[in-house]
Amino acid sequence: MGRPMNQRRRIQRKGQDMKYLLLIYEKEADWAAIPEAEKGKIFQEYMDYSKRIRKSGNYIGGEALQPVSNATTVREKNGKILTTDGPFAETREQLGGFYLVEAMDLDEAIGLAKGIPAVRTGSIEVRPIMPTPPVA
DSSP states (O other): OOOOGGGSOOOOBTTBOEEEEEEEEEOHHHHHTSOHHHHHHHHHHHHHHHHHHHHHTOEEEEEEOOOGGGOEEEEEETTEEEEEESOSSOOSSEEEEEEEEEESSHHHHHHHHTTSGGGGTSEEEEEEOOOOOOOO
16 A cells, blocks of 8 residues: 555656656557447547646656567576567566656656546556666
8 A cells, every 4th residue: 555645755856757668558459348439438538638637747758668478578588699489577567558658756657647647547657767867
């Protein structure tokens, strides 16, 4: 169980908004079972949500991902690069897309995550982006 909103830690950089990745997880099989007309309505909800966070200035980027069956996993073992079709691990929910947003703090990022349509059928992971120095 999570902490109450007013007790969550605040992550903020010296007066600047933080960047957060809002990772969207759902069961691909559940999505595949939805009738096309309903998928169209949900897609419109995503477009409306995207417009709202663009207008508010929180939006940096975002994309939907193709199914995990189109994924390739790359790793190195004993000095050799190995590629495997599909995801690295079997999971209940699959990463289906993401939004990269700017938010004042974790509370605001959670508020943004609550507006993503998949919050009703899957889960949204809110992950702070690690600040890194600019590459010269």
